Amino acid sequence: MKKVLHISTECYPAAKAGGMADVVGSLPKYLIKQGWNTAVITPRYKLPWFDQQVFRNVYSGSFDMEGQMTLFDVYKAKKGTLPYDYYCIEILGRFDRDSIYLNEYGHGFHDEAERNVSFQRSVLQWLSDKKNKTSFDLLHCHDHQVGFIPFMVKKVPTFESIKDIPIYYTIHNGAYNSKYPWGRLDLLPKFDATDSQFIEWDGFIDASAAAMRFADHVNTVSPSYLEELKDQLPSMKFMSDKEPKKFTGTLNGIDNEVWNPKTDVLLTNKLTTTVDQFKKVNKGEILEGLYRLDGIPLIGFIGRFAHQKGGDLLVPAIERILVRFGFVNFFILGSGDHFIEQKVQELRDRYAERVACFIGYNETLAHKIYAASDFIVMPSRFEPCGLNQMFAMRYGALAIARKTGGLKDTVVDFELGGVGVSFDYDSVEDLINAMSRAMHLYKDQKRFKKLRSKAMKLDLSWDKSASEYSMNYKRLIEKMD
Secondary structure (H helix, E strand, O other), rough: OEEEEEEOOOOOEEEEHHHHHHHHEEEEEEEHOOEEEEEEOOOOOOEEEEEOOOOEEEEEEEEOOOEEEEEEEEEEOOOOOOOEEEEEEEEOOOOOOOOOEEOOOOOEEHHHHHHHHHHHHHHHHHHOOOOEEEEEEEEEEEEEEHOOHHHHHHHHHHHHHHHHOOOEEEEOOOOOEEOOOHHHHHOOOOHHHHHHHHEEEEEEEEOOOHHHHOEEEEEOHHHHHHHHHHHOOOOHHHHHHHHHHHEEEEEOEOOOOOOOOOOOOOOOOOOOOHHHHHHHHHHHHHHOOOOOOOOOOEEEEEHHHHHOOOHHHHHHHHHHHOOOOOOEEEEEEEOOOOOHHHHHHHHHHHHHOEEEEEEEEHHHHHHHHHHOOEEEEEEEOOOOOHHHHHHHHHOOEEEEEOOOHHHHHHHHHHHHHHOOOEEOOOOHHHHHHHHHHHHHHHHOOOHHHHHHHHHHHHOOOOOOHHHHHHHHHHHHHHHHO
């Protein structure tokens, strides 16, 4: 069996800040079904999950970065902890924090550059050391936090022993990048000065541009997002024009074993009889105290209160819907922009019998909201893939989603033969119109239940996507042989 190592700063259930964790936590499991021996490596954070597991040290090393010695240890989790081999790298002073990316004020850590580069260099030193008995046939790098790896593997003499390993690079969210001024060049190990041009874009050391130049294959997490990024990201436009076959869009999937309404361990009320009963009991659990539960639709929102997610559109749109229709409930689970958090809480206070909210993130509550909701609203301004709409459909909640990125690929409007409610523009008015259409659809219970049943039967699992990844892996390995 060929071996693949996924390199990422997130992996569910060990460390999760967003959808990348779900991808890195699930895709390797489904690749095993495709005949691959898979493993994952992340930093070791000061998070509860790590304290609950058994690890053994498999490697210790050090390197000089900007004139300071960096010490690191590679740990491997006890066999059976996850369905694949799981490794983590401990770098004291860098990752031993109780948050993955943000400090207590919601801002990125001041030493983000040192954290990202030290993790990447530690991984490559471990892999390239002749004393290390662990080897892989392909490296799969996830997002800009590990974007310098393809360049370092191909161009840094220290890592010459692994320079022929093919590298796959996935862009989960092109809106974020690791860009550093040239004064930080000594973050990277020594390489030929003439190769500096290959990590430069627009006057900066650019991890994403370097990854796209040196990875053997680049993909985004949905076909539509690939085309959108070509218009939004000049470096991708430039490089994909030069090597169009190297760039593809592969839609994410979901883990059907985790996201199964019949067996979900986080649900108090599983799907055992009818979907109507399933919805009723789950609504009763999370909406206790809200007025007139029976026969009233529940619209949920789960996500970050951020510009990307259209969080600022939510409160004014919901207020208008409440005034227009009256008989509708909302449950909002999210955090982020403190101004939006305050507006959501004020909305809850004004409409206490109609609106419930939880500021923060709670995985168990998220599952329960999907199980209770009739609709999930996703007014994203851009969405590389989106997983919430897939979780929702699996649990019988139709998605109200803007046509962008992966939402465009997965949420087809019910009037066009799909099972969702879609809209075009990132405006309050368009969101109101979409939710109004959803309300009218809900009133036609026969049609609504037919669409709900169809949505729950859709195959949204990783099987198809894992097959596409497997095919690309094989092609790259064969090309290198």
